[in-house]
Amino acid sequence: MNTKIQQLITLIIRAISTAELLIVGGTSLAVYPAAGLIDYFTGDNLVLINKSKTDRDEQAQLVIHVAIGEVLGAVGLAFD
Numbered sequence: 001m002n003t004k005i006q007q008l009i010t011l012i013i014r015a016i017s018t019a020e021l022l023i024v025g026g027t028s029l030a031v032y033p034a035a036g037l038i039d040y041f042t043g044d045n046l047v048l049i050n051k052s053k054t055d056r057d058e059q060a061q062l063v064i065h066v067a068i069g070e071v072l073g074a075v076g077l078a079f080d
Contacts, residue, residue: 016040025049026068029056 016022020043027050029035038046038056046060049071057063064071 012037013040017042019043021045021047023047023049024056025071027054028052029054 016037017040019041022038022041022043022045024038024047027035029038029048029050044061046056047062047064048054048057048060049064049066049068051065051067053065
């Protein structure tokens with residue numbers, strides 16, 4: 001693997017592992033290695049936004065089964 005990519009992945013893992021809140025949206029969490037990054041999260045607040053159920057829904061404190069675009073659109077409207 002390219003050194004720059006390895007460095008980037010290391011930074012991503014560090015950010016995820018120290019976060020208090022992780023919002024994951026628009027993914028089934030089934031495609032690896034990216035899906036495995038959620039395993040590094042040790043914070044208290046996991047939010048999953050996806051149209052359909054994922055294998056990680058039970059781990060989350062908040063699950064929203066709506067398309068990510070609709071959720072972000074609604075959030076954007078709330079701040080207009």
